[in-house]
Amino acid sequence: MECNTCTNKIGSARLAVQCSQCHKHYHCKCVDLTTTDSELINSGNKLFKCYGCGSSSKDGDFTLSDVMKKLNELITKNVDMCVSIELCHTRIQENNKLLKDQDARINSCLERIDSLSQQNTHLQKENAELKRQINEQNQYSRKNSLEIFGVPEIKDENVIRTVQVIAQSLGVNLDKQRIDAAHRLKSNLRKPNEPRGIIIKFISRLDKDDFLKARKVKRDFNTSHLSHYFTQLNVHPAKAIYINESLTYENKQLLNKCREFKKNKNVKYLWSRNGQIFMRMSDNSQVFKISSIESLRDVH
Structure with missing residues (x-):
């Protein structure tokens, strides 16, 4: 082993030092180090750098101070990182709590939606049933009523008299006392040129049934079968007259x-x-x- 400065052999290791960076050996006297410095460096209490790797003071304090400075910087960074990690953990815990709260709210909303959906289904069924009942009641109120279509309209018409003429044409004897009400319906907007229909409400359901049966017997019933009461209208060709339940x-x-x-x-x-x-x-x-x-x- 030889000195990297004078290139002479190094006889005693106590009188030589090794650069901590390039690992080359030097006589203590070639790098201006004392025997005490050599002992401290060789014992590991100090670091030594040759002139090529960086300036070195006689006692080696600069190198050790530099290392301590770097170490302190790393410690500071490590502390900052720990604080940052702790902050992240805190934020994660807060977010987890928020997520749990949101899950609870969402579950509550879903339960509420399910409850409202069931209520809505129940109300729809109830509403449909009420509509059905109302429709049945309305239909029952029409149990004595018939509707007639195709009968020509007469100016200043007496509708009850018109109904009696229709009954007579069907072979039914109908006194006006057996008619509760009779009137023309509204015009059909899709068929504005056709005569308005007539609705009749009989006192007795039996009279309604007899009237309807007579029409079914006379299947070809039309305007030509009406009595002289309608001759003035001169309806040609003859048009069918329809009688249906209301x-x-x-x-x-x-x-x-x-x-x-x-x-x-x-x-x-x-x-x-x-x-x-x-x-x-x-x-x-x-x-x-x-x-x-x-x-x-x-x-x-």
Whole structure:
């Protein structure tokens, strides 16, 4: 082993030092170090750097101070990092608490939504049932009523007299005392040129049934069958006169849907009786009572 400065061999290790950076060996006298310095450096209590790796003071305090400074900087950074990590943990805990609170609120909202949904379903069923009952009551109030369409209108018409003429043409004797009320309906906006329909309310349901049966017997009943009461109108050609049970708006809508179904599915029979709608596919098939649109699914 030789000195990196004078290149002479180093006889005693006590009289030489090693650079802590480049690890080259030097005589103490070649780098201006005393025997005491050599002992401190070789014992590890001081660090030594050669001139090539950085200036070094005689006693080596600069190098150790520099190391301590770096160490203190690392300690400070480590403390700051610990504080930052602790802050992150605190924030994470706060966020976890917020998430738990939000989960609780969301679960509460979901429970509330489920409860409201059940209430809504119940109210919808209840509302549908109330509508059904009201419709039944309204239809029941029409149990003695008929509607007539196709009868020409006369100026200054006495509708009860018109109804009596229609009854006479059907072979039914109808005193005005057996008629509770009779009047023309509103004009049909889709058919403005056609005469307005007539609604009749009989005192007795039996009179209504007799009137309706007479019309069914006289299947070709038209304006030509009316008495001299209508001759002045000179209706040509003769037009059919229709007599039907008086249905509520809801039942009329249902009957229209049934007519569409009858046409599309080749249903042979469709009729109403006492405010109820019935359907039969053929002569030998089952009779179905149609109380709603859903009832049509059962028709076969």
